[in-house]
Amino acid sequence: MKKYKKLPKLIVILGPTASGKTELAIQLAKKFSGEIISADSRQIYKGMNIGASKPSKDKGKGYKVEGVPHYLFDVVKPNQSFTVAEYKNLALKAIKNILKKGGVPILVGGTGLYIQAVVDNLKIPKIRPDQKLRKKLEAQIKKSGLEKIYQKLIALDPEAAKFIDPKNPRRIIRALEVILKTKKPFSSQRQKGRLLFDVLEIGLSKPKKNLEKRIEKRLMEQFNQGLVEEAEYLFKKYKKSPVLLSVIGYKEIAEYFQGKTTLQETFDLINKNTQKYAKRQMTWFKKDKKINWIKSRKQAEKMVQKFL
Numbered sequence: 001m002k003k004y005k006k007l008p009k010l011i012v013i014l015g016p017t018a019s020g021k022t023e024l025a026i027q028l029a030k031k032f033s034g035e036i037i038s039a040d041s042r043q044i045y046k047g048m049n050i051g052a053s054k055p056s057k058d059k060g061k062g063y064k065v066e067g068v069p070h071y072l073f074d075v076v077k078p079n080q081s082f083t084v085a086e087y088k089n090l091a092l093k094a095i096k097n098i099l100k101k102g103g104v105p106i107l108v109g110g111t112g113l114y115i116q117a118v119v120d121n122l123k124i125p126k127i128r129p130d131q132k133l134r135k136k137l138e139a140q141i142k143k144s145g146l147e148k149i150y151q152k153l154i155a156l157d158p159e160a161a162k163f164i165d166p167k168n169p170r171r172i173i174r175a176l177e178v179i180l181k182t183k184k185p186f187s188s189q190r191q192k193g194r195l196l197f198d199v200l201e202i203g204l205s206k207p208k209k210n211l212e213k214r215i216e217k218r219l220m221e222q223f224n225q226g227l228v229e230e231a232e233y234l235f236k237k238y239k240k241s242p243v244l245l246s247v248i249g250y251k252e253i254a255e256y257f258q259g260k261t262t263l264q265e266t267f268d269l270i271n272k273n274t275q276k277y278a279k280r281q282m283t284w285f286k287k288d289k290k291i292n293w294i295k296s297r298k299q300a301e302k303m304v305q306k307f308l
Helices: 020-032 082-102 112-119 131-143 146-156 159-163 169-182 208-225 226-236 250-257 263-285 298-307
Strands: 010-014 035-038 068-071 105-110 199-202 292-293
Touching: 010 020, 010 112, 010 298, 020 035, 020 068, 020 105, 020 298, 035 082, 068 082, 082 105, 082 112, 082 159, 105 112, 131 146, 131 169, 146 159, 146 169, 199 298, 208 226, 208 263, 226 250, 250 263, 292 298
Parallel strands: 010 105, 010 199, 035 068, 035 105, 199 292
Antiparallel strands: none
């Protein structure tokens, strides 16, 4: 009889922005000897600290928060391209490193595609970024608007358009780039591979009104911590970086710097766009039936205890 090798265990903590994922993950990591891998498409960028809600790191080498090691923060600069394939490779390396030390890897974040890439071992096309083509598509967005480019994606690959955020220019550009370079649909090139881990997915849900209040409260804190000053520094250093101009928080402040909005209007716009983003995140996560939705830390602790 064939003996099957047990898969290493991986815990995933996911949910919409401002739902309290980081706090929960740190508590679980302390209790179960865990180490955290970020699955947030903004936290990989250097300098995007307040706007990406990075937890404050401890003093000393490495990225530790309350003594818990964190991975995949500050990987690239905001003027550098970064693909899902690159994220997956780095995340798998971090997980392997944690397991080797006898720790429990905890993948934490709200970027659904990053999580899926690791959990489902997605086979992602290894197409190098074409800067010339990207600049051409960015110019088209500037001239005709994002909706026009998204319609182009629908026409070329309707299946891909179903899972790509229509408000995320970077994801739309990447999908079109792969389609135009390979002459094949982007959706057909993202197949699930052999499972690498025994996964426990925990979803953190909050009542709608509660989440709305949490988002607004966090944004108020970000403004008080110096979000506008952080954005000013980043725009001076990286000019009109496509990343900065597409990330909620920074893109609205860019309009404020151009004199198009007042500071209060900027705050309201970031708040509104973040609420919409949280809704899109939940739409993505609700499709995944493997997620165990919880309402308290105690629930999560019981699940993890049983799983490990």
